[in-house]
Amino acid sequence: MRSYGQYCSVAKALDVVGDRWTLLIIRELLVRGACRYTDLKNGLPGIATNLLADRIRELEAAGLVSREEAPPPVATTLIRLTEAGQELDPVVQALGRWGIRYMAEPAEGDAFCSQWFTFPVEVFLRDRDPDAPPATIELRTAADPAVIEVSGGSVRVRVGSVSAPDLVISGRPQPILGLLTGHLSVPEVTALGVEVSGDHRVLRRVLPDPAGQALS
Amino acid sequence: MRSYGQYCSVAKALDVVGDRWTLLIIRELLVRGACRYTDLKNGLPGIATNLLADRIRELEAAGLVSREEAPPPVATTLIRLTEAGQELDPVVQALGRWGIRYMAEPAEGDAFCSQWFTFPVEVFLRDRDPDAPPATIELRTAADPAVIEVSGGSVRVRVGSVSAPDLVISGRPQPILGLLTGHLSVPEVTALGVEVSGDHRVLRRVLPDPAGQALS
DNA sequence: CGGCATCCTCTTTGATACTG
DNA sequence: CAGTATCAAAGAGGATGCCG
Numbered sequence: 022m023r024s025y026g027q028y029c030s031v032a033k034a035l036d037v038v039g040d041r042w043t044l045l046i047i048r049e050l051l052v053r054g055a056c057r058y059t060d061l062k063n064g065l066p067g068i069a070t071n072l073l074a075d076r077i078r079e080l081e082a083a084g085l086v087s088r089e090e091a092p093p094p095v096a097t098t099l100i101r102l103t104e105a106g107q108e109l110d111p112v113v114q115a116l117g118r119w120g121i122r123y124m125a126e127p128a129e130g131d132a133f134c135s136q137w138f139t140f141p142v143e144v145f146l147r148d149r150d151p152d153a154p155p156a157t158i159e160l161r162t163a164a165d166p167a168v169i170e171v172s173g174g175s176v177r178v179r180v181g182s183v184s185a186p187d188l189v190i191s192g193r194p195q196p197i198l199g200l201l202t203g204h205l206s207v208p209e210v211t212a213l214g215v216e217v218s219g220d221h222r223v224l225r226r227v228l229p230d231p232a233g234q235a236l237s
Numbered sequence: 238m239r240s241y242g243q244y245c246s247v248a249k250a251l252d253v254v255g256d257r258w259t260l261l262i263i264r265e266l267l268v269r270g271a272c273r274y275t276d277l278k279n280g281l282p283g284i285a286t287n288l289l290a291d292r293i294r295e296l297e298a299a300g301l302v303s304r305e306e307a308p309p310p311v312a313t314t315l316i317r318l319t320e321a322g323q324e325l326d327p328v329v330q331a332l333g334r335w336g337i338r339y340m341a342e343p344a345e346g347d348a349f350c351s352q353w354f355t356f357p358v359e360v361f362l363r364d365r366d367p368d369a370p371p372a373t374i375e376l377r378t379a380a381d382p383a384v385i386e387v388s389g390g391s392v393r394v395r396v397g398s399v400s401a402p403d404l405v406i407s408g409r410p411q412p413i414l415g416l417l418t419g420h421l422s423v424p425e426v427t428a429l430g431v432e433v434s435g436d437h438r439v440l441r442r443v444l445p446d447p448a449g450q451a452l453s
Numbered sequence: 454c455g456g457c458a459t460c461c462t463c464t465t466t467g468a469t470a471c472t473g
Numbered sequence: 474c475a476g477t478a479t480c481a482a483a484g485a486g487g488a489t490g491c492c493g
Contacts, residue, residue, distance in 0.1 A: 023466085023483085026283050028347035028410055030356055031264050031329055034336030039257065041485070048247050058456055066243050068485050074457055097455070105338070112335055113247055115327040120250030122321070131244035140246055194244055239464085239485085257466075274475050285467050292475055313474070 022077075037083050040077055042068055044116070047102070048111050050086065052139040053180070066132035080106070092169035118144055124198060133194045135160065135167035138201070139178045142169060145202045146227040147162065148177045156223045157188035162194050171227055188219035203229050238295075254301050254325065258284055258292055258334070263318070263325050266302065268355040269396070271317035295324070334360055340414060349410045351376065351383035354417070355394045358385060362392045362443040363420045372439045375402035378410050387443055395436035404435035419445050 022040045025032040038044050049064040050056060056064070062073055077100060080086040085106035089099045102109075102215075117140040137161060149172035158169040159182065168186070170177045190197055198232030199205035200215070207217055207224070217224075222235065238256045241248040254260050258281065265280040266272060272280070278289055296302040301322035305315045318325075333356040340357075350388065354376055367390035368381060374385040375398065386393045406413055408431030415421035416431065423433055423440070433440075 026347050027261075027353070027402035028340070028344040028349045029264075029333075029353040030336035031333045032336070032342050033339035034332040035260060037336075037339070039260075040254065044251060044255075045241065045243075045248060048245075059454085062456095067486090069486095069488095070457070071459080072485065087271050108335060111331040112328070115331045116250040117245075117247045119324060119328055120248070120253075123249035123253070124244070128244040131242050133244045137243070137245040155302065177293060278492080284469090285469090286476065288466070384482090 022127050022182075028229075034112075037085070038112070040076065040079070041211050042072060043080065043154045044113060046073070046076055046080065047085070047106060049136075050100065050102045050106065051110055051113055052136045052178075055089070055099040057097050057099060061100065064134050066134070079209075086103060087128070089151075099152060114140075114143075121202070122197075125200075128195060133162060133164050134181050135162060136163045136178070138167050138169075138194075141198055141201050142176060145229060147229065148172070148174045148176050153226065154219075155187065156187045156226065157183045158188045158190060158227075159183060160224055161189065161191040164196065166192075169227070171223065176227055186219065187221045188217065188221065191216045191218075200224075201228075245439060250328075253301070256295070258291065259296065260290060260325075260329060262289070262292055262296065263301070263322060263395070264329050264333075265352075266316065266318045266322065267326055267329055268352045268394075271305070271315040273313050273315060277316065280350050280352065282350070289373075301325070330356075330359075337418070340390045340411075342407070344411060349378060349380050351378060352396050354385075354410075355413075357414055357417050358392060358394045363445065364388070364390045364392050364443060366442050369442065372403045372436075374397055374404045374406060374439055374443075375400045376413060377405065377407040378404050378413065378433065380410075385443070387439065392443055402435065404433065404437065404439045407432045407434075416440075417444075 022036060023034045030066050038047065045065055046061060049061055053060065053064060062068065062070065065073065072187050077086065077159040081088065084103055086100050087103050089101060091099050121141065121144070147172050155170065155172035157171070160167045160169065165180055167178055167180055168183045170179070190200070192210065196205060196210040196215045200207070200210045207221065211217065238252060240252045254263065259325040261281055262277060265277055267278060269276065278284065278286065281289065293302065300319055304317050305317050307313050307315050322357065326394045333361065338356065344442060364387050371386065371388035373387070376385065381396055382398045383394055383396055384399045387393070406416070408426070412421060412429040412431045416423065416426045427433065
């Protein structure tokens with residue numbers, strides 16, 4: 022990217038990460054951890070392959086990501102964030118919080134990946150009963166399933182499945198997001214075609230107060 | 238900007254503010270408050286005038302800025318952030334903090350504007366003696382002067398001058414920044430051509446601890 | 454398959470000149 | 474002061490090809 026040529030830390034930051042797609046690549050590496058080239062490509066629907074290759078090279082040159090040869094069983098190169106790259110977390114978080122205002126719209130034709138549930142969950146969900154035994158919620162959309170793990174005061178999301186989830190939420194991403202952010206209640210999302218089956222008390226455990234009350 | 242087409246709040250945020258120059262326009266409006274077109278142009282050295290006009294229109298359409306006709310004495314239109322625009326402050330702050338790592342380099346040929354002192358000051362300076370009377374530090378570089386106002390527990394920066402500053406710091410932006418961030422001491426910046434004249438105790442009042450000790 | 458490189462088209466930008 | 478007009482250069486997007 023062409024430098025802004027301004028002696029200001031905001032401009033300097035954007036000199037490095039202000040290019041199109043760059044912060045979304047960082048987002049993927051933050052929520053997924055180390056990735057293969059193909060994982061990145063799948064998590065960034067719409068990116069041109071040459072552009073992804075270019076950006077990874079630029080990020081590597083800037084010291085924000087590094088490549089690592091995985092040992093024989095996997096035998097591929099993994100791309101991971103360096104410490105400087107990880108320190109972009111507050112930037113991506115701030116963007117993710119600010120952008121939540123645009124998630125209410127239907128998003129016709131938008132792509133969706135289950136790891137993107139991470140942002141709303143980190144912002145809105147809390148483990149309000151840290152001493153209770155660990156619990157899991159499985160999220161099932163058209164994309165891969167994701168699991169919310171609630172345990173000892175922390176709430177985490179990861180891509181994947183679990184053998185016996187306490188609660189399963191299936192449906193379109195948008196109403197599920199409405200439920201997780203506390204904007205919609207269980208009856209409301211059910212009316213929107215979302216299926217919520219299992220132990221509803223887990224929801225009360227993680228949802229913020231006003232929504233937790235309105236669950237019924 | 239072409240949409241990323243991803244149902245993710247980070248991507249949605251970048252759909253709106255991810256264009257080149259856009260976040261720097263927000264930066265100017267955050268640190269300067271309402272601005273005329275020309276003020277923005279001066280605070281964004283390097284931007285093409287048509288691009289600035291385009292971006293302002295886009296930001297207006299997105300509801301992040303609004304235009305306001307100033308009353309007769311000024312008789313010009315002011316551009317100001319809406320509430321949604323102001324809420325980008327955490328994003329710009331996070332970028333500004335992350336970008337500080339690139340401010341150590343000499344920045345040969347970079348432009349500088351005095352309002353950009355705002356970011357390091359907000360990050361690094363504190364009023365450690367809130368009950369002391371208000372104090373002011375004037376910063377003089379090749380650009381317009383700026384004033385750091387220390388009063389009642391808060392530290393602010395504004396463009397402009399003051400009649401009788403308690404302390405005056407003159408020189409190149411880079412070593413002055415080193416002083417304000419606590420990376421350089423007064424003797425060190427003096428050796429780099431910075432002149433510090435007045436009541437040095439004001440510096441002890443605002444600088445963080447380790448540097449405050451190392452002033453002598 | 455995973456991991457790119459090439460080629461081509463289209464859009465965005467940067468620089469400068471000009472106007473109400 | 475507050476933009477618009479013009480045009481060349483750079484960058485993005487999309488398709489396809491190559492190689493271990």
